[in-house]
Amino acid sequence: MNSEPNNTHIKKADSKEYSVEDSTQPKSPFKGDLEGLGLKILVTGANGQLGNEMRIVARSSADTYIFTDVNEVEGQETTYLDITDLEAIRKMVKEQNVDAIVNCAAWTNVDACETDEKLAALAERLNADAPANLAQAMKEVDGLLIQISTDYVFGKEPYNTPCKEDQQGTPTGVYGTTKLHGEQAIMASGCQHIIIRTAWLYSEFGKNFCKTMLNLTATKPSLKVVFDQCGTPTYALDLANAITTIIEDYKKHLNLRRAGEYLYPKTGIYHFSNEGVCSWYDFTKMIQQIALELGYYDNRTPQEPLPLRETGEGLSLCDIQPCHSNEFPSPVTRPAYSVLDKTKIKETFGVKVPYWTDSLKKCITNIHMNQGV
Numbered sequence: 151m152n153s154e155p156n157n158t159h160i161k162k163a164d165s166k167e168y169s170v171e172d173s174t175q176p177k178s179p180f181k182g183d184l185e186g187l188g189l190k191i192l193v194t195g196a197n198g199q200l201g202n203e204m205r206i207v208a209r210s211s212a213d214t215y216i217f218t219d220v221n222e223v224e225g226q227e228t229t230y231l232d233i234t235d236l237e238a239i240r241k242m243v244k245e246q247n248v249d250a251i252v253n254c255a256a257w258t259n260v261d262a263c264e265t266d267e268k269l270a271a272l273a274e275r276l277n278a279d280a281p282a283n284l285a286q287a288m289k290e291v292d293g294l295l296i297q298i299s300t301d302y303v304f305g306k307e308p309y310n311t312p313c314k315e316d317q318q319g320t321p322t323g324v325y326g327t328t329k330l331h332g333e334q335a336i337m338a339s340g341c342q343h344i345i346i347r348t349a350w351l352y353s354e355f356g357k358n359f360c361k362t363m364l365n366l367t368a369t370k371p372s373l374k375v376v377f378d379q380c381g382t383p384t385y386a387l388d389l390a391n392a393i394t395t396i397i398e399d400y401k402k403h404l405n406l407r408r409a410g411e412y413l414y415p416k417t418g419i420y421h422f423s424n425e426g427v428c429s430w431y432d433f434t435k436m437i438q439q440i441a442l443e444l445g446y447y448d449n450r451t452p453q454e455p456l457p458l459r460e461t462g463e464g465l466s467l468c469d470i471q472p473c474h475s476n477e478f479p480s481p482v483t484r485p486a487y488s489v490l491d492k493t494k495i496k497e498t499f500g501v502k503v504p505y506w507t508d509s510l511k512k513c514i515t516n517i518h519m520n521q522g523v
């Protein structure tokens with residue numbers, strides 16, 4: 151995490167491209183009464199995992215997206231916006247006629263904020279105070295805030311059935327607590343909102359479990375992975391697609407509300423992950439199996455140790471063994487079972503939820519095709 155962002159190469163919010171005076175920029179139909187056009191959607195944290203997948207789904211959208219972050223990534227157009235700065239958010243929302251915000255920015259380093267008070271305070275600023283800022287800005291223009299939250303809001307209580315949206319949050323650590331505070335702040339603000347709790351996010355971008363395990367299974371002779379924590383992986387591209395489905399539904403509501411309906415009636419909390427259940431051990435075994443099928447290990451350079459090593463008796467793979475969580479002491483107690491029940495998002499929005507191994511195969515295929523992303 152970069153808490154002191156260097157913004158020297160990032161396009162400023164008030165640069166010509168997004169200037170209010172720029173008449174070439176499409177105006178929001180719902181503020182200018184032009185039916186049938188798209189929305190203006192602000193994506194925060196656009197250089198993170200989910201933010202990058204939002205960039206991909208936005209390419210086939212009729213809506214106008216503004217991608218913002220505090221860091222720069224080569225080849226990505228990014229407008230600078232620090233979501234801890236309420237005035238900066240207000241300014242951008244008003245100048246750009248923003249109709250909706252998709253907040254992909256967060257403090258996601260779960261372990262670091264557990265033991266360091268300064269980082270815990272930073273996590274609170276980013277995961278709780280900043281979403282409150284975004285909610286305030288959306289409330290002022292009657293916009294919609296789509297906030298991403300986490301299965302880590304659960305976990306202290308032992309569950310063995312999938313968690314529903316109205317289940318009480320019982321976080322086990324700082325990260326989960328700050329994300330729960332963020333949810334509470336948004337709900338208290340009275341702005342129109344969709345809070346999506348997700349889990350075990352992975353993608354082609356940034357650091358994540360899938361990419362780490364692709365690397366470890368390619369380079370280590372053996373690995374131990376915990377089998378006593380269960381949940382469901384989520385391919386961030388599937389989540390991005392679910393978000394666009396919700397935005398399409400919101401657009402329908404905006405047309406309807408001229409006929410009398412005001413607040414978005416679907417405001418609330420939803421759960422989204424892929425379908426199915428697994429442990430981190432199963433997740434790793436499946437990553438290895440798919441990588442093997444796709445020939446991912448064949449492309450290693452000779453200097454890299456064994457993906458498939460010659461044993462004299464044929465080829466052997468990295469040996470993956472299950473272990474208990476207490477074999478890997480961690481500053482945070484992670485939820486032992488945080489499977490999310492997705493009935494509500496499916497029934498409310500008709501969101502399609504792919505099975506976790508199908509999505510994993512798609513992601514590893516993309517990683518394999520673009521090695522080095």
Ligand SMILES: NC(=O)c1ccc[n+]([C@@H]2O[C@H](COP(=O)([O-])OP(=O)(O)OC[C@H]3O[C@@H](n4cnc5c(N)ncnc54)[C@H](OP(=O)(O)O)[C@@H]3O)[C@@H](O)[C@H]2O)c1
Pocket residue numbers: 151152153194195196197198199200201218219220221231232233234253254255256257258276298299300301329348349350351352356
């Ligand atoms: N990753 C998971 O396994 C997981 C699981 C469940 C839920 N979630 C939630 O899903 C959402 C997306 O997660 P992700 O994995 O895509 O996150 P990510 O990859 O860590 O991306 C977060 C982005 O936010 C940026 N950011 C940091 N401080 C900012 C600020 N003050 N203003 C604006 N942007 C800032 C980060 O920049 P820097 O990199 O420079 O700091 C980064 O580009 C988050 O809400 C997260 O809590 C994630």
